[in-house]
Every structure is written in C-alpha cells, then in structure tokens.
Amino acid sequence: MKRLLSVVFLLLVGLYPLMTLAAEPVFSASDMPWDDGTAILLKWELDPKMDSLSLQKADSLGVFHEFFNEFSTQGQHVDTSLEIGDSYKYRLISYNSATGDSSVFTGSATTKAQWFDMNKLSLLIMLSLVCAAILYYIYLGRKGKDLFIRRISGLDSMDEAIGRATEKGKPILFVPGLSDLGDIQTIAALNILSPLAQKSAEYGTELLVPCRSSMVMSAARETVKEAYMKAGRPDAYREENIFYLSDDQFGFVAGVDGIMLREQPAANFFLGAFWAESLILTETGFGTGAIQTAGTGQPHQLPFFVVSCDYTLIGEELYAASAYISRDPQQLGSLKGHDFGKLLVIILVLAGVVAEILGWGWFKHFFEGGS
Amino acid sequence: MKRNVPLVVAFISGLVILIGGFIPREPFPSIESTLIDWFMIISGFAILLGQASLLHLNITRVKNKMPNWPYYLSGLISFALMLIVGLLWGMEQTPGLLGQGEGVVKFLGAKPFDYLFTNAFIPLSATMFSLLAFYIASAAYRAFIIRTFESNLLMITAVIVMLGRTSFAQLLTGWIPDKFSFLRLPELTNFIMEYPNTAAQRAILISAALGIVGASLRIILGIERSYLGGGK
Amino acid sequence: MKMPERTVIERRIVFLVLVLAVMLPMLFPLGLKTQSTPLTQKVYDLIESVPAGAPVIISFDYDPSVITEIQPMALALIEHAWQKGHKVIATAMWPQGPQMADMAFNDVKEKLKSQNPDAKLPQYGEDYVNLGYKPGGLVTIQGMGRNMKAIFPSDITGKKYEEISLLEKVRSLKDIRYVISLSAGDPGLRDWIMTAKGKFNVPVAGGTTAVSTPGFLPYVSDQDQLHGLLGGLKSAAEYELLMGYEGSASRGMNPQSVAHILILLLILFGNIRAARKRKMDKLALEANNG
C-alpha cells in the first residue's frame, strides 16, 4: 500500500501549473475549453456605470440577434448547441438605461472539439488508482496470498448469543433479509449464516431460518446443510427449519413476529437488506428478551437497529464480516482495494486542509476539477 | 455463446461509456446517446417483464387454490380493471384507444383511470406507509432503551432533532440570550445537521462510492457474473 | 403465553394514544408558528435569482405514498416559479410522477383563479409542460444532457417535442437554469446531483422526504452540488411561510409537533420502565443468592 501511495504523490506534484488563468480583456469570445466542440464561452467585465447589457450573435446574413440579456458587471455565458468547427460572431452592447451611455464590443470564435477533457484529469488519475488497487488485490488474493482484514467485533457477539440460547434450551432465529439472491447483502448474510450454523450444530441448538423468497430458502438450506456436515452432525439437520414464509413484505413480518412470540428464541439475527419492517421485527424481539444482532447496508434502517439491538453491523461492516468469514479472494481483494481508496482520502484530505490553511488554493482546485 | 457473449457485451458497452466519460469529441457522444436510447427502451420491456411475472405468480396461486387465493383473485381483478380502463380512455390528457371518453368523464367526474388512481391507489399507498408511524410509536415505548454510551449519543441527538424540528422549539429555548443563540434548539439542530451529521454521512458516501467502483469494475471486467443468473 | 397478550394490548394502547395526539391538534389548532431555516432559504433564493422566461425543470420523482410531505412543496415551488415567470418543465423518474405533476399544476391554477378570477392563468405548452415518465434514472438524465428530444419525443398528451412552444430553445439539459427534484428515493435527487450537476453543471436543488434528508446534507457544501434542500413537512411549511401563505404543510405542523412530544414521552416512559425492571431483576437475583 505504501508503494502505491508514493506513486500518487509523484503524480500530483506535477500538476500545479495547470491552475493559472490569463488576465481578462473587457469582452472575449473563445472556444469552450475541453468540450465536444459545440459551445463558445463569452466573458465580460464592464464599466461599473453600466446597468444593462445585450448579448447578440450574428446569423448567416451577418445580422445580429439578441440571445441573452441578464446583467452582471463581470460575468460569463456559454452559448451551447453550436456546430463543430464553425466560426461565430458576437456583439455585446452595454448601456446605462438612465443616462443612455452605451458601448459596443465585438468578438468571434471558432468551435473546436477536444480529445481529452482536462477538467477530468484528477478524476481519471484517482479512478485509475483505485481500480488498479482493487484489481491488484484481487489478483493477489487469487494467487493465494493471505490478505489481512481485521475481525469485525460484531462477530464475537455471535458466540455469546449462541451460548445463551444453548443454556436456555431455546432456538436461534436467523433472518437473511427481505431481498432476493441478487442482492449482495443477502449473499453476505448467507456467508455469515455458515459459521453460525456450524456452531449451532456443535452445541446442538435449534436454528430457525424464515425466508422471503424460495431462491433464498434453497440457498440457505444448502449453506446450513453444509455447515452441519462440517460440524459432523448431519443427523441434526432439519430441513423444515429453513422455510419460506411469504413474498409479501408485511405478511412476512407478521409471520416472523408470530414465530418470535411462539418459539421465544433466545438469540435473533437480522442480517441482510431490511426496509421499514426492521423496527417491527426488532421491537418484538426486544419484547421477548432475546439477544439481538443486526446488520444491514440500508442506511435508513441502521438507527433503528442500533437502538433496539445488542449489536449492529454497520453498512460495510456486513460485507467485511462476510469477506472475513468466506475468505473469497474476489470479496477480500475488492475490500482491500476500497481500503486503499479510504487511506488515499484520509491522506489527501489532511494535505488539502493544510494547503487551504497555507492558502494554496490550487491543491483543492485540482480535485474539484474545475468547470 | 450463452455465457461469454453477454460478458463481452457488458465489457464493450461499459468500456465505451468509460472512455466517453473522458473524451468529449465524436464519436463518443453519439455512441453514448444511442446506448442510452436503447437502454430506455429495454428498461420499458424490463418493466413489462416485472409486472408479467407478478401476474404469472398470482395466476398460479389462484389456479392452484393456494391459501388466501380469493385475495389474489381480487388483486388480479383490480389489475385487469385498471389496465382495461387505462388502455381504453388513457389518463389525464393522454388519449386511449377510444379517445378521451367524454361520456365516461361526465359520469365519473374524471377519467376512470384517474378515478381509480385518486380514490383507490392514492389512499392505499399512502395509508400503507402511514402504518409505520404506529410502529415507531410502539417501538419508542418498548425498544428504544438506552444502554451503551454509543446508543445514548444516538438517543440524545434524536431527542434534540425531534424537538428542534417542531414548532415548540422556539417557545422552549427562545429565552436563551442572543450571545448563546447557538444553544437554542433550532440552531442546535441546524448545527448538528450541518456538521457532525454531514461528516458521518460524508464518510458513508465515500465508502459507498468506493464500493460502487469496485462492484462496477468487477461487472465490466466480467469478474462478477451473478447478474447473469444461475449461481456463480 | 401471558407475555404476547400483554405485548399486543400495550401496542394497541400506544396506537390509540398516537391517533389522539395527531387528531386533537387538527381539530383544535394550537396556532404554532414555524421558522425558516437556511437550507429552505437557499432553495427560495435560487428560484428568486433566475430571470423571467428561463426554462426550468421540476422533476416529480415520487409516488402518492409520500404526498403529505412532498405535494405541498410541489405546490409552493410551482407557484413560486410561475410568479417569477419561469417556464416549468415537469419530468418524472417515477411512473406515478406525471400524475402527481398534473395534480399539482391543476391545484396551483385553481388557487390562483380563486385568488384573482381575472388573472391570466399559466397556459399549458407555453408556461408549463408535462413531459411524463422515463425509466433509467441517471442513464436517462445523462441522455437529457445530450439531447432532450431524444429522451422525450413527446409530452404526456402525445404532442411532439418540436411542436411545444416553450421547448423551442431547450435542446439539452444545459439550457435549463435549475433543476428541482422532488424525490422520495431511488431514482431521484441523487441521480440529478450526480448527472445534471456533476456532469452538466446545471444547478440542482431538492425536496425530499424527511427520511432521506440527513443523507443529502453532504452535498450542500462549498462545492454547491446541491443548492438547498427541503426536507419533509417542516421544510414544506417553511416554504409556505416564505411564499406568504399557510397551506397544508403549515397546518400539519401542529399535529406534527404534538406527536413528536408524544414520541419523546413514550421513549422516556419506556426507559423508566426498563430501569425499574432492571432494578427489580437485580433485587430478585440478590434475594435468590442471599
């Protein structure tokens, strides 16, 4: 990661000169820089005594027509939707409506299409760096290199919850979200289900998995079955404990609520994608006194999970936990690549704040990309 | 053919858009416009597909007399009703197969499609979501219990914001002298929203953007194929 | 099986109290006044700053489930834009949007008519137009930045784009002076920020449900990705205040405020009860052990 970072800085140092602009004449027409060649940039700086203006463009016969008249002493206007490679003539008349003073400026420009949008240079550099880092780490992961990511502390609470369920002789409830199998959150939830099922098999605790879609159900069955095999307890696997409830959002919630009230599970896990129903689920779970662990990438539901659950995996933590458990090189590599991007942000922002304090506006301007 | 060609299609369309993002001149804008045009038309068909599979599912349920099948039947009937009136007379100023349907409008006071929209669709959808107000209230009483330092922080902020966004806020803290005006609830709420909240949301945005880059990159390069269906 | 019954009964009592807390202030208004905030003011200023005759877009990216929060914003914004003489182009990223737009245009026209029966009302096709719904979110908006006509070959009445007089000078998104997305989720405001602002540099403001408001605040910064934001009923009421009338949002703020207090009280009671229970459990444990 250090090597990649030093490359970034070498690149950035060379970009300083791009940011300076020439002094303005009173009225100028010029090709809009770095565009597709369909616009002309008109800039002006007028006598402060003036209070109105009329910006005009010549048609094919050379007759000027007004197309813009919003007054500002110092301003600009972009004339768009022009033909590539054509020349255009402009006239600016500024006047004072009270005294009748006026002055006329003319200017002309030819449109030109460019090969590269220089405003996006910083975007290109940064995006390439992040993409390169992601691909690099996926490559490393596939080659079998052990990529380190830290253990997510939420996973530790899993053992405690299972322990408590065993002690009480009550089942564990695991809801893999309300999304279908195409959602990475559901996949992450199923990845986390695997070690959980293995533990519950070892302890001999019952595991209930209600599902909203039949696709998720079959995937969950596969996962749990495999985990029970690994734990050496294939006999304890009960297929009917992993079941389809209902496609309907609130119908599903009512069903899970019913299970919580009837079976009184000692530990609830809500991992995956949840919407407005999150609250109804955790409220009921709280009422039954279960230890609750939740995790979702849906930002609007996180507050409710945090206040009503004992442990919450926040946003990306869910994916990180899944990558940690599955050791899938694609997931791990991607995550490491994102981490590189985060490190980059932290360092660049710190540098940017210092630059701003020192008054070096160009640094920030480079990342803004101009317009 | 079944797997590789789609991967190539995804790669080429993705690459063209990516390059077009940096090169402003032709032919990229034209290719991009064409792709967008196609994208929209295919999306139209994709929506048809979504509705058709829902219909298919419900028809199967009714046919097999699954539990609750009469309800699914009523769903199908309302589907057919709205579809037929929509196709026949259109909606608002849009004409349907039978034109604007002046006679029907005179009788109902609106086009049948709009009539159903206003008097059935709006109340149903608006009420469905207003149920959540009740669940929040009940959870407020039974589940929002302070326990750790973190959740305390959350609850305190929530209380300030909830108070700060009411019309009572000014009454409650209006007496605070101007010198400490930032302690008044509306100002305090604005401060929380503008700084700490923005900071945290910005961190979330940045991490999420990296996630999107990663996912998109894997899709374009064909590393991630789950959208093709049929497992990994 | 004693527990579930108690749960259910408790729930029902809370439900009933909430209905009362919302209903009573509706029947007997408290006359509470609201106060404008900077983010609302910013949206107002954006509309104020644009000269008459400028084409603008209001995008209806929501469905009827959130009309209470968003529709009052739509009414106030349309009225403001018309007052300033802007040419309002309605688009929609949600299929229910065009219908919401039509309702809003008609309501504002009706209101203007009732205020002044002789006034010249805004004309469809000249002062405003409803272009209807297109799927695709940011892909579609990017297409609008290239060529509006390719995306919207006709308006919702079936009239061709080139035959609509107010669209004569609008070739792409770049000719638009500001975009306001009234947004209830995805696709919506975020796509407009990323595309209309991020790619084509058109000023974007937004009106969202309160649920998604905190998540949009990072866009309000010195980068001006977002020119102000209306968040939920409170902001709608603030906008009505700036426009100088009391509409449904201002009326809604009375029950809203009372209900907030109720929720806060419920949280308080819930915590007291939980603390008591914890104490009792502790005592019981000590009694058992000792």
Added chain:
Amino acid sequence: MTTFGIWLAAFFTLSIFSFLYKDNPFYKFAEQVFVGLSASYWLVYTIYNILIPNLFNKLGTDFRGNLVLLIPMTLGILMLMRMVPKLQWLSRYPMALMVGTSAAMSMLLSFKSDFMSQMAATMVNPFSFSSPVDIVGSILLIVGTLCGVFFFYFSKKQEGIYKIPSKIGIWFLMVSFGASFGYTVMARISLLIGRLDFLLRDWLHIIK
C-alpha cells in the same frame, strides 16, 4: 360519483388501518387490490410513456429512418424470454447491455460526486470563518469525516492508537444516526397526518 369516490378511498384507508388491530380479511383484500392496481399502473404508464413515444411512434412515422431501433426492440423482446425457462438464457444479452452501461455510468458519476467532490468539500480552512460556531463546526466536519472513513478501514487491527480515531468515527456515526432517527420519526408521523386529514376533512367534513 365524486362522493362515492371519497367513500371508496375512506374504505380502503380504514381497511389498511385495521391491520393495526390484527391481520384480517379487509386488510388482505385491500393489500392485494393495491398490488394489482400498482402493477397495472406501471404497465399502462410503460406503454403510454415509453414504448409508444420512444419506440412505436418513431417506427410508425419513419420506419426506414429508425431501423436501428429494431435492435433495442429485439433485445427488449429477448428480455421477456425470462418468462420461458428454456429460453431464459436469451435475456442475458439485454441484461448484459443494461448492466454494462449503467455500471460504467454510475462508476464515473458516483466517483465524481460522492468521492472526489466530497473529498474536495472536506478540504476547508476552518480558520477562514469568523464565527466561533463555524470554526468549531468545520473542525468537527474534518475530524468526523476522516474518523468516519477510518471506522470503515478494515486493513488494520483497531488496537492501541488506532482505536481512537475509530472510536471517534463511531461517535459521529451515532450522532448522524440519531439525526436520521429523528427525521424518520418526523416523516412517518407526517404520513399519518395526511391520512387523518383526509378522513376528518374530505370524508367526515369535521374540519374545514
């Protein structure tokens, strides 16, 4: 018929509310009617707002000039093949085109506005403000953003000195969640107000 419409609306409103007491036939009925209406709404709008203007009208008025549109039309029809198990694989072509295009666009656009612009927006000089509230606020903004990002950094064990920024990060997240919480409560209550307003005003005429 307008009155009947209001009674119809009131009936549906109350049917949904009845779920609060318990699940019952009225709720189940109203819910399925909702699902049905919503599906046909999408369908009708897709036909009138997309397929007719953007495809069929263009082909109808100028078939030769728009021959290229036959490609997306074919792809669209392939999309529908998803319904036929044997031909399901055909839908992968249109899917690939859509996924490829939108992945590339969202990659560029979100990286610009959610990464680059957010990063630039955090590069502020806190001391350039005059009011102490803004100075403190901007410092919080910088610290909070950085610590928040660090909280989501998974390549380092959060021990010793690294525990501190991560802890601060979570505090900021919690404050922000608190704000979200408050705003969500607000939103949900608003929706209820809307429905009660309808019942009391339009249906029962108790308030004017």
